[in-house]
Amino acid sequence: MNVLLIGSGGREHALAWKLAASPLLTRLYAAPGNPGIAGEAELVALDVSDHAAVGRFCRDKAIGLVVVGPEAPLVAGIADDLRAQGIRVFGPSASAARLEGSKGFTKDLCARYGIPTAAYGRFETAADARAYVEKMGAPIVIKADGLAAGKGVTVAMTLDEALAAVDACFEGAFGGAGASVVVEEFMTGEEVSFFCLCDGFTALPFGTAQDHKRVGDGDVGPNTGGMGAYSPAPAMDSAMIERTMREIVEPTMRGMAEKGAPFSGVLFAGLMLTESGPKLIEYNTRFGDPECQVLMMRLKEDLLVLLNAAVDGQLEHVSARWRDEAALTVVMAARGYPGTPEKGSAIGGLDKATATGAEVFHAGTALSDGRIVANGGRVLNVTATGRTVSEAQAKAYAAIDAIEWPEGFCRRDIGWRAVERENA
Template sequence: MKVLLIGGGGREHALAWALSGSGLLSKLWCAPGNAGIAELAECVPIGAEDVPALVAFAREKAVDLVIAGPEAPLTLGLADACAAAGLRCFGPSAAAARLEGSKAFTREVASAANVPGAEWAQFAEPGAARAYVRRKGAPIVVKADGLAAGKGVVVAGTVAEAEEAIIEIMEDRVHGAAGATVLIEECLIGQEVSFFALCDGTTAVPMAAAQDHKRVGEGDLGPNTGGMGAYSPPPAFTPEIEAEVMARIIRPTLAEMARRGTPFRGVLFAGLMLTDSGPRLIEFNVRFGDPECQVLLLRLQSDLLAALLAACDGELDRFALRWSAEAALVVVMAARGYPGAYAKGTRIDGVEEAAAVPGAHVFHAGTMRGPDGALLATGGRVLGVAATGSSLRAAHDAAYEAVDRLTWPDGFCRRDIGWRAL
């Protein structure tokens, strides 16, 4: 099969790595890709949000399957455009992708499906949002309604912090149009877990869970990021909790989306809080997480391409996924200054030495090759240094041994990934 993978981050490198091991694959392109993906696929210079150009390329090359890595092309209608062109696409329609594109829409769907979640209210006017915060008190959560690259959520410890977040999101528009409206939500208490399920519109198959580290600083301090590391499986997410999540959150949501005439096909990523009263929904995403995808795919023993095809073709009712009992952990290497301003074009050495650690893998995110072949950092999150092991401790130790073999004075990482479980 000929496959076009869309995106250029660490998630897409992990997807390319897993797809390249499929016996079904004959050719893999990636748009736009990165330096690591270029070792596995032919990279093409088309932006991930240029839907017309992506579809035209897929038609020209007679691609058998288009796979969207990030959420943006899905919310822009990639799957719809592919369907109109007679192309198969793994990912939801634009209407179904609103589960990520609008947090208010997710809450409406969840309420209709009786999915347990947080108390919430939506506001289009800053003054009304501030008044609501003063009435409710803190801690409280402020969210930009639209897409904000994983950075549009502020867990405010004080009323003043929540009011400042409202000003930044709604008045200063730090996230652009995504902040035209905000959601103010109850602050759920517990352990946060990312859970993934493959969906074909009617059937959902559980994948696995991971726990990530959103804040930039050790001890989960500092501003939110796109993710500084992750591990799988999280010890707190038991088989009993997985069964409850499938029964009370995933399947009811799938049924409600089908009832609305917008069936969900793709990977449904549920951000969950494991509270004393059971798992509760924080938010939905409509793609694999980053960096959670890296640890999930290191543990996946099934053919990923076959699984994605089954989801596209409505055949998940006879499909089961196999998972390794090993643990996996990934440490994100970021450019100094991230998630604020950071330098680009700095040199990274030692990737081959890092990858030589037993069980280790280095996934590229923001990288490119310079004219002399040197590896250069081009983004905020630049590498995902991952490892598997017989235990979470073993995976942790191997990942950090690999990190220590890198030479990148302009990069940094958290040194406590996995701390909660360890």
């Protein structure tokens, strides 16, 4: 089977790495890809926003499956348009992708179907949002309603911080994503990531992880798209997974089907494990980044078999088995991230890093005069496995120490919560 993978980040490199191992794969293409993905797939210069052009490419290359990595093309309806051309796609319709594309849509769905989540308000003006914030007080959470590349959420610990976040949204800090704002109750507990593969009817549990959103050691500083992750999440035992499926995932699947938008693809639930049980923070409608990297390292199954089953409505006939090892990934970011990153600095020592046994997934790199250079904020995902999270952590940081990139930085405490559990 010929496969087209859409995307250019670390998530897509991990997907390409896993897809390339499938005996079912004939040829893998990636659009636009990156220098790391080029080691697993043939890169193609497709404008993925031109759905007709993507369709023509698929017909010319006899593509049997399109795998959409990032959220923006899904929200823009690429899955709908390709399916209308008779092309098989792994990823939700635009209507179903509203679970990520509009936080307000998801909150309203939770309210209608009794899905546990934080209390909230939706606002179209800064004045109304500010009044609600002043009434509720801090700590409180401010979210741009639309897609904001992982940066539209402010966990405000003070009233001034909350009001500033509201103003930032309505003043255009996140473009059109902030034209509407969701203000939420601040929840306390342990945050985890829970994934399911879905075919519109069946939701198949597909692994757990925990990531680190804050830019600095000790979980300080601004939120980012994720500075590292590990899998599995120790707090998500079989009982918690069963409860999450019953109280959160299954009502969501029913609700979306009733709305005429059955969900097919990856359903990624960000959860807060509170004293009263799991509550939904938000949904994403694609693999997490960097959570995908650790999931792919642990997955025993042929990923292409599972994705085909999801597309064909056959998930009830397959299973997802996992290696016993833990996996941990550390994001190496360019100086300036999560603000304006410095681009163009050369990166060396990648062969030395992989020689340690780690995988280095490229997230924001480019080729310049034959050298790998930084071309984004989050640039590399250095990923390792071990019998414990502590062992995986040590291997990942040993690989990082082999990389020659003075202009890059990383957190040095990824996995700290699990390591503390192991050492308790």
